[in-house]
Amino acid sequence: MRVPLSWLREYVDLPAGESGRDVAARLVRAGLEVETVEQLGADLKGPLVVGQVLSIEELAGFKKPIRHCFVNVGDANGTGEPQEIVCGATNFAVGDKVVVVLPGAVLPGPFPIAARQTYGHTSAGMICSARELGMGDDHNGIIVLPPEYEPGTDAIELLQLVDEVLDIAVTPDRGYCLSMRGVAREAAAAYGLPLADPALLDVPPANSYGYLVKVADPVGCDRFVARTVTGVDPAAQSPLWLQRRLQKSGIRPISLTVDITNYVMLEVGQPLHAYDRSRVDGPIQVRRAAEGETLTTLDGVKRKLSAEDLLICDNSGPIGLAGVMGGASTEIVDPVTDPETGVTTGSTEIIIEAAHFEPVTIARAAKRHKLPSEASKRFERGVDPEAARAAAQRAVDLLVLIAGGTAEAGVTDIAAPHPVRTIAIHADLPDRVAGTEYGRETVTRRLQEIGATVAGADILEVTPPSWRPDLTDPYDLAEEVIRLEGYDNVPARMPMVPPGRGLTEAQRFHRRTGVVLAGAGFVEVNNYPFIGEAALDALGLDAGDARRRTVKLVNPLSDEEPSLRTSLLPGLLGALRRNIGRGNTDLAIFEMGTVFLPKAELSVAPRLPVDRRPSAEQLAELDAALPHQPRRVAVALAGERLPSGWWGKGAGASWADAVEAARTVARAAGVELTVRQAQYAPWHPGRCAELSVAGTVVGHAGELHPRVIKALHLPERTCAMEVDLDLLGADLSGRVSGPPVSGYPVATQDVALIVDAAVPAAEVETALRDGAGELLESLRLFDVFTGEQAGEGKKSLAYTLRFRATDRTLTADEATAARESAVAVAASRTGAVLRGA
Amino acid sequence: MSAPNKSYDPVEVEALKPEEVERARDEALAAFATAGTLEELKQAKVAHTGDRSALSLANREIGALPPQAKAAAGKLIGQARGAVNQALAKRQVELEAERDARVLVEEAVDVTLPYDRTPRGARHPLTTLAERIEDTFVAMGYEVASGPEVEAEWLNFDALNLHEDHPARSMQDTFFVQAPDGSADSGVVLRTQTSPVQIRTMLDREPPLYAVSPGRVYRTDELDATHTPVFRQVEAIAVDEGITFADLKGTIELLVEKLIGGGLELRWRPSYFPFTEPSAEIDLQCFVCRGESVGNPDRPCRTCSSEGWIELGGCGVVNPRVLVACGVDPQVYSGFAFGLGLERILMNRHNVADMRDMVEGDVRFTLPFGMEI
């Protein structure tokens, strides 16, 4: 809602020096979201005056028509002589009144005006267009004024070019503020000043000889006022003040009748519709549409109607989509002037409709037909049904006053019975909500300020005003009191929070995961979870891969990415590539976040009632319709993991770094990862580790498949890991027992074992540990090699075993026996043979 | 050495003459003094204190002397040996110090060499900012709650007093999830706010409830410098007996002080959210210009666009209808709730000009934030 300050002052006698910013600040504190305060004409400087065109000489020989004119500007130029001006517009004639800017003036831009030579003549000023004056975007030539203004009259004042406009974003509960009347009411309350209510008009009572209207759906339409004006002069134009107010409010002037309906809507908040009575066939009817009916709206679009649409009809069928947009067949005819006779024809008999429609009906229709209009915006948020009569009267008055029409005596006013809404509120409820003391008198006074009637003492009986359909319960009223008293005046205090339990084990684990990965040199990224088929194809997933079953969006940002991720990798690898594209070459990044896995049984979430707590079964039904959303962590590595430098050569990121990242996270969870060779997309079939905890697979790590690397344009040997944090952290209750730390000396023994190349090192290690028994303190693989010395198809694994007892110094024999036992178990389980044996 | 012999060798006894002892001593002292290296000193040591040195031989002969001569000879030789050993030790210390000085200088390195051998990591500032806010609340006694990002419409809208035709519901540009039949009637959306976590918390247990819930939320905005379709909110809720708007103000004031700093004014603008009543938007006095840029073109402020205020978020007293939908008796309990946009706080608190930097995952953006902010 755009509110010109000059117009607002008509209803509230604001202090003279109060600027737009001052008023905005007050309104903001009262809850109106003033987005901007526009300064119109701030850099405008006169002389800018009315001029009368005395002569026009068409200059030939230029690419476009050029006119050399003399214009009477009265005494404004100091001499009284005609002003010589060269002009590029052609939409004026000798005798027309125009707006002239004289040398020394500054137009908005700023654009200083000086006399200059052009097209072989002197041009001492300009004849102005609306755009040059900052009045609007129309550029249909220069402004031709109505004939009644004297040459030399100050046009800045005449055209009200200097003003301030408050642009207010109106929240859905404050529909009444989509009018000058509503904003003025808030301004009056904010300043403690009286309001001159523009809807307080003398209106003749309803009678039986108004235009015949039949309302078949009194729920959809509970108020219908119709008035008729005849003898309207089609040549009559909107006066400047009316045009200017519309322009400043962001509405383009069109024709007098349409301008008046728009003006009254802005002023009172009641959308009006004007019909050309000569084009309406019989009585007006209000009813729902029949399925398959059509209506051509006045934007020229033929629309298929739905049975839910509320229509305005005549004997010919639909003539308007109620509260949204009128029909083309009965709209006001644009005035046309016959160039030969000078006679203007157009609509002369006008029916004004001021109706009240059910908000939900209008909201749905506007949504269904994608037709958000100034009218529907207001009906959706609630229009004052009691303002309909006044609004119609105001439109009639303006048509009579400006267009010379005659108001017919008939007044149609169909009103469905309205129960009086009263709300009982404890006088201390605002106190209890705000946590301060207002007292009953303040509460009563504030409620009266918003237009409510208030009766009673400890319990107040409050009747909200007709323009506040949003006020339905005591809390709504409490809010009004607190708002008007000012949120700044509510004290601040701290609630007495009972002792808390801190973070849960899982929350601590999630934080730890981020910390240990960052500590290990990984940088966290956050990616959008949107993916498409292409991303899954690039990962090389089989047709039947579970990760191809996705949650899909109805309205994705991009049709290429309609699904939610089932793996963190597409986003993460995308971020990797983005970084590489920007010249960041050595990369280790990670992401923590949820993936979205559809349930086996798909269902729809029920729409439950809100007037009570849903049952456990109902809540279970809601959750059943949601996908699984486990939390995962993934890493991706490329380039050098350990940089080369003056100290020597570094090391490229490898499958082992990816596996180690998983182990790092597992350690943060306090669990031991079991690593097994596996084949799983998108990893390299020979370089993929399946990671599990206590028999449950929690994820995979390794080097990516070369095909995937190629498809995603990643560097060779790019590596990645993805594990499920919910599975990894399934049991965080474990408590470490402090180990006994022996003070006795260690006995170190090395063994080198030859095994088949296919035997996983992890199995050999497990066998050695099992065989070595309790005396084994630690075991470390310090060398792996294949080749001639190991033998064809074999590999050599060399371990250091450290033995220690807690109660004595081990003898060499004891350590050797333990080592031999370890080797024996390794031999029996994995076929290991002592090297050199 | 053997037992003392009764008959002594006059030649060897010659060695015990005082002049001879003194000569041996002086030769030893001279040799030590002229030894220029530890190696030379070692050789001199062997020559003058070793088993075959004059003084050692003399010492050995003392046993052969007649008892009446033993004491005098012992004293004479003992003094000589003492002087020799002392000189040796002294020279040893001197030569070691010389050696150390030389070698340690030779071992000097350039300690200013860079050593970026261990790659640096960092956590995303939005993560650590959320944690900082969580910690502030946890310290007050709140719990940290979370909920699913793909959420039932009932939880995201209806239970929050946003019924199907509510104008505010169309204001939020929602991503809808496809139903099994491919239609939009799944009753499931990408949550547009963290508020459904409030509902889940209230459905989960009885008041008193004090919870803070950070998380990702979704709106169908295109990514630009100040918007992202996927962003983060932190929401806090308190439901207890006697909770008021005043408690809300106190809590937010404390949070702002902890998060941004003290001494800044807050502006409470009445606003409208279906799930709170009364509702407010909170503006924070610009901590860069403290409002001095307003109407002052000579001192424009990028942080607040010369408005003097920075939008922090929305808040209010929980609408009793929301309590009813969760089975909480509004006659007994009341609550407050507020939500903050993390991206905006990060932009303001850390001078981030472009929201895209938080989204694109460029490591150069994230690295400087380190492990905590």
Ligand SMILES: [Zn+2]
């Ligand atoms: Zn500032």
